[in-house]
Amino acid sequence: RKEVEQDPGPFNVPEGATVAFNCTYSNSASQSFFWYRQDCRKEPKLLMSVYSSGNEDGRFTAQLNRASQYISLLIRDSKLSDSATYLCVVNMRDNYGQNFVFGPGTRLSVLP
Amino acid sequence: DADVTQTPRNRITKTGKRIMLECSQTKGHDRMYWYRQDPGLGLRLIYYSFDVKDINKGEISDGYSVSRQAQAKFSLSLESAIPNQTALYFCATSELGDPNEKLFFGSGTQLSVL
Numbered sequence: 001r002k003e004v005e006q007d008p009g010p011f012n013v014p015e016g017a018t019v020a021f022n023c024t025y026s027n028s029a030s031q032s033f034f035w036y037r038q039d040c041r042k043e044p045k046l047l048m049s050v051y052s053s054g055n056e057d058g059r060f061t062a063q064l065n066r067a068s069q070y071i072s073l074l075i076r077d078s079k080l081s082d083s084a085t086y087l088c089v090v091n092m093r094d095n096y097g098q099n100f101v102f103g104p105g106t107r108l109s110v111l112p
Numbered sequence: 113d114a115d116v117t118q119t120p121r122n123r124i125t126k127t128g129k130r131i132m133l134e135c136s137q138t139k140g141h142d143r144m145y146w147y148r149q150d151p152g153l154g155l156r157l158i159y160y161s162f163d164v165k166d167i168n169k170g171e172i173s174d175g176y177s178v179s180r181q182a183q184a185k186f187s188l189s190l191e192s193a194i195p196n197q198t199a200l201y202f203c204a205t206s207e208l209g210d211p212n213e214k215l216f217f218g219s220g221t222q223l224s225v226l
Contacts, residue, residue, distance in 0.1 A: 004154070032212055043202060043217035044155070087154065091213060099170070100145075100206075100215055102154035 023088030118218035135203030
C-alpha cells in the first residue's frame, strides 16, 4: 500500500464549478499535512497547510481527519488558472527518518 | 533571484557518464533534499541533509551520491548514468524548527540519459 494516496484524476470541470480532492495516508504518526500545486514541468509550490480544525484561504478549503487519516481540498468557483496538478504531502516518520512523503498528484483541468 | 537555484535546467547525457546536479539556496535553511519525479508518480526522495555534517539516504538512493559542501550548497551526482535515471530532479529546502515545516523547491533539472 502506498503511504500517501490520492484520487487518480484527471478532473475536468467547467469554470465556476466546485471540485474536491481526497487524500489518505497510512502512517498514523504523521505530523503535518500540506497541499502543493504543481504546474506542468514546474516546481511544486505550497498551496496551503492543513490543520485539524480545517482552514480556508479564499476559494480553497482544506480539511484533516486524523482518525480516518484523510485530507481533503475543496476549490470553489474554479478558475482557468486553477488548472494544475495538486499534490498531497504528509510529513511523517518513516524508515528514512522524519520526511515529507508525496502523493502521486491529481490533475485538474478547468475548462472555459 | 530565486531562493533555491538548480543548475543546469536541462541536461542530456550518455549512459555511463558521470554528471553532477547542483543546488544552492539563499534561504538560510539547514535542511536540504533531492527528489526525482517520474510521470504519474509522486516525488521520491533520493537523499537529504539536515546540516552540513549530516547526509542520509532516501527511498531511492542507489546509483546516486551527494555532497553538502556548505549550508547553502547540496549537489547530487550520478556516478554512471543509466537511462532509467531520466527524470525531473528537484532540490528543496526546509527550516528546522518551523512548526509547520514547509518545503521550498528549485525550478528543477530535466535530465535525459541516452
